[in-house]
Amino acid sequence: MASPRTGRPGRRPGPTETRERILACARRLFAEKGYDGASLRGIAREAEVDPALVHHFFGGKQGVFVAAMEFPIDPAVIVSRVAEVGSRDELGVALARTFLDVWEDPASRTPLLAVLRSAMTNERVATMMRQFVQATLLTPATETFRIPPIRIEAAIGQLIGVAMLRYVLGVEPIASATREELVELLAPTLQRHFDEV
Amino acid sequence: MASPRTGRPGRRPGPTETRERILACARRLFAEKGYDGASLRGIAREAEVDPALVHHFFGGKQGVFVAAMEFPIDPAVIVSRVAEVGSRDELGVALARTFLDVWEDPASRTPLLAVLRSAMTNERVATMMRQFVQATLLTPATETFRIPPIRIEAAIGQLIGVAMLRYVLGVEPIASATREELVELLAPTLQRHFDEV
CATH class of the missing domain: 1.10.357.10 (Tetracycline Repressor, domain 2)
Known part of the structure; x- marks a missing residue:
């Protein structure tokens, strides 16, 4: 599994922690901007990670949404x-x-x-x-x-x-x-x- | 409109007041006992009025429910x-x-x-x-x-x-x-x- 590149100094958060932070930011952005208005790039920026990492974890915006909403099926x-x-x-x-x-x-x-x-x-x-x-x-x-x-x-x-x-x-x-x-x-x-x- | 007979001493409540009291009791009884479990007689007893008055106001249990739930159509x-x-x-x-x-x-x-x-x-x-x-x-x-x-x-x-x-x-x-x-x-x-x- 790729390790997260946050670009921040200090302790490197583990993958689970990073995944949870991405999902928390995604939930906030989807609620604020709707599904159409939120972008994978925007979610990555909010979570302070590289967009490629969000893609790596969830495949794309649809996958982020499914995970963030705890949707049982894609x-x-x-x-x-x-x-x-x-x-x-x-x-x-x-x-x-x-x-x-x-x-x-x-x-x-x-x-x-x-x-x-x-x-x-x-x-x-x-x-x-x-x-x-x-x-x-x-x-x-x-x-x-x-x-x-x-x-x-x-x-x-x-x-x-x-x-x-x-x-x-x-x-x-x-x-x-x-x-x-x-x-x-x-x-x-x-x-x-x-x-x- | 028939005036309510509450069987209680003191000020006689007006029809609107009585109607509202019946509906409040009905809401409580329907929530406690379900639609099947609540009876027109039980609602009347709870509201301290004659069952005939409940019948006069609402036609029957179905009418009481429609009014109590503010159901827009019977x-x-x-x-x-x-x-x-x-x-x-x-x-x-x-x-x-x-x-x-x-x-x-x-x-x-x-x-x-x-x-x-x-x-x-x-x-x-x-x-x-x-x-x-x-x-x-x-x-x-x-x-x-x-x-x-x-x-x-x-x-x-x-x-x-x-x-x-x-x-x-x-x-x-x-x-x-x-x-x-x-x-x-x-x-x-x-x-x-x-x-x-």
Whole structure:
């Protein structure tokens, strides 16, 4: 692992310490400037490290955000996992399964719910999340699948709404339905949003 | 308007004062016992008034809850408005229009968002809301339209998720779409949930 070059005299902080300082600065900058307004260079300057080190630790701005927000999954992973399906007819099933994989696992559900709650009650978090989802999920998905953005959003809306009823409110019978029942219920709806009209 | 009979000596409180006292007691009881556990009789006893007076003011437990939570619309109104459509083929359009009518009006959107935010961050509010929605929206809708509850929930999930993306996160282009574009986008999806498979 590269050791941090802070350009400051005195004790050299260890990699973990430096990583944490970068994340703390990133959280502050993202909250102040939004996802679009904060840059990897700006975060590095704030943390008094070389931008190359931030890149080395996190791969890029998206990776810094995912780590800073303790986001359980990188949207790029979701897009590429859904893109693995061979035919366009199976996009609905692939998206339903990928979404449920993430939500059914408490280790990823808990931080996702935390982010969703913050976005609902804090305007700054809502702005950050909007810009992040736009840049890392909607734009790549639109380009990869050539589906109009509003239709991708309608599909994501279907999934988020069901997640709220199932995991937050616990409304029956959707709260106790099996994963496969949910895939059967939702996949054709998602597919309809993706099919040409 | 009937004057309240509190059965207590001293100054007779006016109707507004009594109404507010009933609502304060109702809020406390609903939070403590949930929607199902609180009764109109229990609320009346807590507020030291005759149950007939609570009935006179609010029509019933559902009405007390709607007023106590400052709910902008009684779910019974939504069910009966959607039920007004002549044919089952038009349920999707009717539900999309009715839902958007409520959300597009800031006077009802603001309190709805407040309830949604509380339900997402407070387990007791989530329980109250779950029981309330179950008793006043899901059960009547299932009986009126003879649609399996899980399908009604999938449709409500579609609408709630889109409301979050449009009104809370402000994700484009769904945030700036016209009401009619949204009806066109969502009505066929809702209808698909309602059609027999």
